[in-house]
Amino acid sequence: MRFLRALRLVEMTKTMSLSKKIVTFVLMDYRKFFSDDVASFLRSPVREIFSKVDLSAICSFAGGYPAAVTFPVEDVKRLSHFVLEKYGTKALQYGATQGVPELRAAIAARYGVPVSQVQITTSSQQGIDVCTRILCNPGDVVVAENPVYLGALQSFRSYRAEVKSHEQYTGGGKFVYVIPDFNNPSGETMTLQERKDLVAFARANDLLIVEDSPYRELRYSGEQVTTIRELAPERTLQLGTFSKIFAPGFRLGWIIAPEPLLEQIYVCKQALDLCPPTYDQYMAAEFLSSGALDRNLTKTIVEYRRRRDHMVSLLEKYMPEGVRWTYPEGGLFLWLTLPEGIDTVAMYDEALSAGVAYVAGSFFYVDGSHRNTMRLNFSFIDESKMENGISLLSSIIRNASI
């Protein structure tokens, strides 16, 4: 009987109109199906901003997109054909889970590590995710900077890891997560001494270190500082990405780590997505090993340095007293601290109506604090709109201060 009834339901479904189908979906309660992790999923407020408004129509300092002008379109055009000629159909076939040997070798050579310590990832967001996945049980502690990169927070929270700042840390846990160079969101760079202290902290507490380095190659002033990986190769998983030195549309990154850690990441990645995109990997390999990457990087740095300097000069020109900002030596962001009492979350709708967007700083704090801060991106906005945007923003801040 049960089977018969069920079969009648099937027939009903088949003859239902589309609108009725939607009614069926609404009537079904899917919540009971979800895993316990789902309740901890964190929506990116940045991506929510994007879906609400056409950012190209306003002055947007939100987001962390690279400038389209830095994309090596002509190189991509050339390489897209070159790769098919050089590698043939291999460029369109499944590849090794670790990544294609040519790309792993090019990265190993650039950073002076053995090929066996390089795993290609389908974006460095996947790098963060897979590290968390192989290391964290629910409740395991991750020690993170505060403010912390939102995508990392999303990943940690999605596995129900407990994210603590250095100050909150009381022992135990799996790893420290840090963006030491031109931090997202703060724009700041750790000194060598701070890196040594961090390594000492990790060693003393037997923690691994996830060193996220998406912006390291984008330095506009000052001197490069030794990586944490070089200071503590035995316990560091260093993440890199092509998103800021080639183009984010390829979704390619890498992990440099001790082999016993990569071994588990490799097995995990088989189940995650089998292998990174092959065609894109060959293009990245050729872009890197031919020297085109470094030529493009030189131009990119000139472009971004000018934007940063312009941004800082506009902040100096327009911002009211009591507003402070970080001076980034590289990367894509700077961080504004407004006078106490100004709430950048509450101020956001007014800013958007006026035609300027930013990301409220409290989104980057695990506890949602620091509501008088904001992250500003200087890489994506049209330079012609920068002055208008900062001028608008300063008016809004000025009004909020009264």
Place this chain on the structure above:
Amino acid sequence: MRFLRALRLVEMTKTMSLSKKIVTFVLMDYRKFFSDDVASFLRSPVREIFSKVDLSAICSFAGGYPAAVTFPVEDVKRLSHFVLEKYGTKALQYGATQGVPELRAAIAARYGVPVSQVQITTSSQQGIDVCTRILCNPGDVVVAENPVYLGALQSFRSYRAEVKSHEQYTGGGKFVYVIPDFNNPSGETMTLQERKDLVAFARANDLLIVEDSPYRELRYSGEQVTTIRELAPERTLQLGTFSKIFAPGFRLGWIIAPEPLLEQIYVCKQALDLCPPTYDQYMAAEFLSSGALDRNLTKTIVEYRRRRDHMVSLLEKYMPEGVRWTYPEGGLFLWLTLPEGIDTVAMYDEALSAGVAYVAGSFFYVDGSHRNTMRLNFSFIDESKMENGISLLSSIIRNASI
């Protein structure tokens, strides 16, 4: 004091030679860092076979690679430039987490579903993984076919889901996983009645259904059967992929599912890899909507039909009595059952030495049973090698039968 000692260690690391660094890694025990999931990670025996031997040098029926001759190389060449001209730098920038609108629209139109029910994935392996991730806690039951697709088993096991066959099922659980069309590994196709029974089973037990459809478009004979999604749209997550109808090197798939389920997959995917590869998505969108996909598919089907027929005729010609096989109406595989007592795992090294590779059937069984079975792939091997391969294989089976 503790800090000082740690700092001295840092200095030591910096002056160590590379070989000494490797010693440090070996001395470190990383096992304590791993999450509980890691112990359940399942290595793909198929990928292990690939890493051990140069498959192009032997007659390989292992693996599930599409034939390189089916890859639309000229289309890719053309589209790689066309996409840059049409979409400009947007093709190289970050895209929406759900996938670029053009690709979602093209898939929605092809399969007659609303765009809001389409999520693009970075491979359909990711589709399996993300479904398991949002649905399964450790110990949750997944009802799967037996034998079952190995990549799915890897994903289920990696989240410590309990995989049960229909016969073992006693109630509860989250979803049924099935490849109804030209199954991997068995090559078989579910009849309409079997699909209706499955839907009735899922409805009676309030289970969702993950309908994995990687091969559905590759039908060489017989009539297309209604999809499970069409029979039970309210509880089916249908997975598709471009790997077999475009090229696997792009790592693009999709999920068609009720919106409340996609909503959680969307948030999860933000943390997994932010968005699928943009450039590749635009190429796939143009390939599909321009009609080039269907033109290429027609040729692919002719190619594979000939290979299947050739394979079956060779089995008829060479295989000793007592060997049976499935007759696949599509897809890439057929399934051999040898006389009881023959162990295809034990026989594997001998086969490899003789110059022929397959995948032992027991790898596709959760309990490792059915050691007298094997999966044979007919899409990847050079047609010129097929006869030699089947002849070699039949000799080995004949010897093992004595």
